[in-house]
Amino acid sequence: MAKGLLFLAAAASLTGSTFAACTPADSKTYDYIVVGSGAGGIVVADKLSEAGKSVLLLERGPPSTGKFNGTQKPSWLSGTNLTRYDVPGLFNQIWADGVPSCPDTGVQAGCVLGGGVAVNSALYWKPHPDDWDVNFPTGWKSTDMAKYTDSVFSRIPGTYIPSKDGKLYLQQAYDTVSKGLDSAGFKYVVANDAPTSKNMSYAHPAFYIANGERHGPLRSYLETAYARSNFALYTDSNVRRVVRTGGHVTGVEVQCNGGNGHSGTINVTPGTGRVILAAGTFGTARLLFRSGIGPTDILNVVKGSSTDGSTMISTDQWINLPVGSNVNDHVGTDIQISHPNVVNYDFYGAWSNPVSADKDAYLNKRSGALTVVAPNLGPIAWTMVNGTDGKVRHIQWQMRVEGRSNTAMTITQYLGMGTTSRGKIDIQANMNTRVVTAPYLRDAADKQAAIDGLEAMRGYLSKISGVSWITPTASQTSQAFINSVPATVASRNSNHWVGSATIGSDDGRTGGKAVVDLDTKVYGTDNLFVVDASIFPGITTGNPSAAIFIAAEKAADRILALAAPAQGRRFKA
Template structure:
């Protein structure tokens, strides 16, 4: 059961960093600590170290304190900033005493912890002050107490441990966590001071104080400069909108809860084989499959139960980078767009000019690992498909196939490499990373700013200029949750926020709640994998070792010129078929083929080196809808799954699968192994695990449209507000023909133009 804690704290890697440690003195014991107060949970974490050694190893201990409201059932920290090969110290109150534990995947007996006399518990808070010896190094890891650039982690849980009296009890996952900047090198005192405090003595420290809890004094945080536009989230919607608004001379603040991604953004997470370059995991397209297998997966949002990117670029920094220019139908009134949006061509052209797609991303113009394309092309040609350059004819999406369109230059491009760079060059634009927006600050229909986790600004609030505007671009889940936390949405969701001891007090009065269908109308492509083998296929070892131990020649080629296999993600070919449904509605089947397979289910032996996968998605024309929302912990999740709710959707998808399978016998050497011949397609779909059916192409949770039926109006402004907008995938009313990546970027271009043209702004 102890494993539950270890798995729960893995998400420590890579969260919020806008906070920074500062010096303060605890008035109850006179100890000078360096630390911070997390403004969201009102928990203070403080540390002080003995003096650095003049020779030999540094001391292996420190004195620390945690001051926490009782609503937090347990609180912990990891000074190394990671729970992978790291030490966690956690504590909670029980029957008037502090119970503490140290964990390193399991209970870890190495540290010697002494609770100091100024520890206390009262009716509202508990304070644990302690000496931690043998706490700066452990099997497999350590912290550098002389570091000027440390990034410790904190975590809190509003869920009690299983047995509060037992330090070795099982502990469920924390309900929140974060990071902050800490100059360990400054947090040292003289030996005399340290030894006095370590022995339980008091006094002798500085008088500087910071915000803590009811037991400490407060030094005022600094004010922050107001701006014309605050944009929440640096995904494609946020970046493109920020660039266009700042280009128009508006002052723009772009807030991102996560950290850097590509080397261009300051990212440094890279495979060992790329050391010495500026290429990170997020730069190299061929590392896409490793996004889902890397244990250090800090890029995923840990408080959303589906895959969502919390880093600069959002989903465009971690997806397969399939880039389809939108069709006219993708913006038609027949799929839910207002008439004012149908003329998308100027905005799509602007996108294409800034970000031209290519179906030959390798810098040498060649395509690599094409065996899968050859086999699937034969399968499709036999069924009447034709080979085209897909983005040359965006409106043609029936019985066509072609190579994947990605970004130029053999690297992950997208808005991070283009729009963000031009924005950053302007003095009227600022990007702040590791800054999580908790809610918008509003008085009725007027938004005055946003509340964040940033302790360096007063109340954590970033204010707007007069007539300023806030734009939510946090994705289908993130933007919906921000609306809930701001008192906008269905009452059942806002009531969950109201019941949260931290978020609830930040809600406006219930008389100011705005009832809109936030979280409804959600759609995502249902996807089904078919797995095959063919003697000509190179499965590329199922992409298993591309991050840690790729073929040396392929890695060397990529590093030398951004060419070769690593210049694109794993997919190799895409195709579409239009299928009529019994309800008279045409639906489109999209297929993607790639070497390797995510999973195989067969009773027969097979050659894993010859595997390839065809994933079939139902896209445009789909009728199924679901609902997303939050739970009591305010984590975002699907409430009603959107896949195959409509029976005709299911029938059409089955028909499309059967069409593909019918052609397998016409391709010599091609064998389907999942499902194999012991299972028919109907049973395969009926028994398909819904948790693996999603495509993470979530749209519609803040749907655009008319009052009473939608969340945002034709200008993307949230109904019943004066100056709150949403620009991300959540406003898209229906799934496009292909992956929504390209469509969304065109949406952002058009939304920015509409917002600028709207009267009453800054």
Template sequence: MIPLLTLCIFNALSGLALAPLTTATAINTNTANAKATVSAAVASYDYIVVGAGAGGIVVADRLSEAGKSVLLIERGGPSTWETGGRYAPDWTEGQEVEESLFADNGTFWWCDGGGTAINGGLYWIPRDADFSADAGWPSSWTSHAQYTAKLEERLPSTDAPSTDGLRYLEQVADVVGELLDSQGYTQVTINDDPNNKDKVYGYSAFDLIDGKRGGPVASYLRTATARSNFVLQQYTTVLNVVRDGSTITGVKTNDTSIGSDGIISLNENGRVILSAGSMGTSRILFRSGIGPVDMIALVQGDATASANLPTEADWISLPVGYNVSDNPSINLVFTHPDVDSYDNWADVWASPRTVDAAQYLADRSGVFAQTSPRLNFWRSYEGDDGVTRWLQGTARPGAASLTTSMDYNETQIFTITAYLSTGITSRGRIGIDSSLTARTIEDPWLQNDFDKNILIQGISDIVNSIGNVSGLTMIMPDDTTTVEEYINNYDTSSLGSNHWVGANTIGDEGAAVVDENTKVYGTDNLFIVDASIIPSLPIGNPQGAIMSTAEQAAAKILASAGGS
């Protein structure tokens, strides 16, 4: 995981202000933490999409493009400038930029764009194999390239985000490139050949646009909001879907201004699409009487939520929350005399380097035109169980939570984060607690020796090559700790990457939550389009795979009946 405080502050900057979003709620845009003040008249819709993240925005755009009436409900509020966000440091001098990562509100991740509005922006075009039967996808999904092509057309990637086409602060890329060259890696432009992911490295690729935060907000949401049949409702939490047996008739929200019950209804033959992420979607399902009995029983025991549960005869038993994967990630910290740690990114909010700030404000170029990653790499390893697993690495200036017994020059530190990626066989479980808060019940990281041994092997290969680069020193783990000891004692709270997939996996009835059309088993018109239906980890940071998934999901949903 890339620690939040090491991300460049402008990883959340947005472009020029556009026409206001069409919303069902009038929003005070003085701050990204503003609250909704007025609600529009209640309407019904062909499609209600819950969650304005990577999956929800894409599917809502495609459905509205097809002429359907679409309501996109977001639990949070504005993120980037064009969505109404206005949280920015003083030195931006009122320019049309917005920063959401360091917002005061601890729930900043609930916002337009979801994780895509506040993450590191790394954008990997998925491989063909990411949508293969071997990866767990139904056969009807395996001819997927056309949908990835649609994504690339709408949202191209770049490994040189600065508007002047130059790369900045690339010393880390040079040093790590030399380290990888000594292991027989090849330098490539990574997204030019997404299928080539073995012993390759290249400059980090992003979904940034014109030196600003891009992603689905600056592409798919932008086109959706231009349509009169699309509505975005912010600051609204969906508590559960409203069920009449197997049929969904609407969603129950916390917005009592639309009526004491907070219900928003579907049109006849309408559909609800849950896109609230692995945690959020699972919780909504539990609260709707869908999932394992032990989770629904917790809802039944809640005095308020139980009133909205269907009768036990209508509960739908599905493996919601199981099959969860996330990348285990380990940080290695180094020093090298050529590296500029960029003050560990500590001052970029309050007092950034004057020259860099001025350059960015002038034309969106320079250091602040991208986030902190500078280089990425992949390598495959075959485990003793015969399964091939991939190691992914991300290198960036600076470090977070550095613990070492060694002396070091803090101006020269950088981090390599080593992730275990595609092929891992460890799985966890997501559920809720007695307060109905979504949480992990079983951690998904390194639950078997096959996964752990490959991670140890991959990191050992990095460490054993340090002597091939003059001046390179590893300070975490320090020289008193072996790689195996370091991994075995790694803080579990720092091990995850927040790349949760699989909680509502697609697949065959009896073993999955949704069918090949992303419809929830046992229902007539409830669908899921988010990371939770992806059956196994894709090759890289998942936002590209999620958006590509949403492209095919939208096509399948539209191809079947419903939504007049």
């Protein structure tokens, strides 16, 4: 099949059903099979194919952007090479119709070409050095990551001015809040020029947008990979499990998800081939569980299931690792203010009935209000809190125009880097993953940091003349408000999940926390790797996309530097 790029006219069903158009897996083998086309998978697949290796990238969902023949779009984009995923003003539509979410993750995830980087708000800035220096092991510190950071930002420069005409639109809320932050002593920075200035600072939000359209890995790493003859991409092809004998993986079992998806077993090159899981914090954990890798109690659930029990690898070849035991997410706390200067733009209405002048400006010039990322983000601010346990915790404040009135702004407090609370995910008998322990404010110092951070921000925003408080109310204490929001996924989820297959030198088979080693290779195997947010030991300061791109470049180098695994070598679980 030429190149293996598959097309779909509507949102794919993700049930694993058999479709008439499904294609049986062929007998071709690959040096590398990469599972998942998100932030990690696209980048690592490009770097491996650049090195001359044959690479197959597998995505369970349909195409997304117009560049790769996606077709999901409103009627006013008919006749253009644009889809809902290309237009910044349509980014928020995912909250209206849920497409293309994954039905088996327990949280919202992007099951579409590009994964999260196709459906998120495209926020993008260089990680704070602490994201590496506090969280990551030796060899993955900020100095080790510097050249990969430079490489990523040379390919995806990012911008805080998404409109092609160089103008910023819908700045009323930004102007109002930034004046208050100035009065409170905050410093304005250009986010990607000042990665270390993330305390008492604010910025226009930066995005991986170029010329008014979504950019990022889809329009850089994937484009260069796809141009190579040694690269193939299959969409609508859901990986059920990796096929292995002991610690040696021979391929992956795929199920067709519609369109022209594939079914059957796809093999890696005998003796030297490798499989890389990049299916996200939940998807990668599920694949490991279904492949006999994880805590014994969870593997027994898979063994006892009607779907996997008869085909699961035998118990004597299970690899007992703490998969799913170190998950983390930003603690999300929404507050709302109102100000008469705030202007609410109807981005949801733009789906079916956009303002004519704005539609024309976008289609003809890639300028105007529809280049604004819905729902009109900014400013972004950063603070730090000295915790009661002596640890510094980073907070990112993400402001957007939406709320209970047309003059409301919602401001999310993302309590992140430095938090010590962790959660856990597992798998159910229907093979759906779920959060069994939420990672929010389980530690008293984390909760106090959220309270102290909120109290400080309330003081800063009070300097804005004419501001009124919606939540918390003016009479409600910060402590009472933080305590009133349940520490559950439903109330606190930021959807920045990390940590289900943590990287480290402390082998999880012998009591450590790590699932993968410093080369991102799964302990107990010789040719199975993980390259996505799963390997992050802790959450980042802010949105983790850039950090994942950088980590994927680093991981590709580590993987390529390894000697080829011995054919048929077996690792004792």
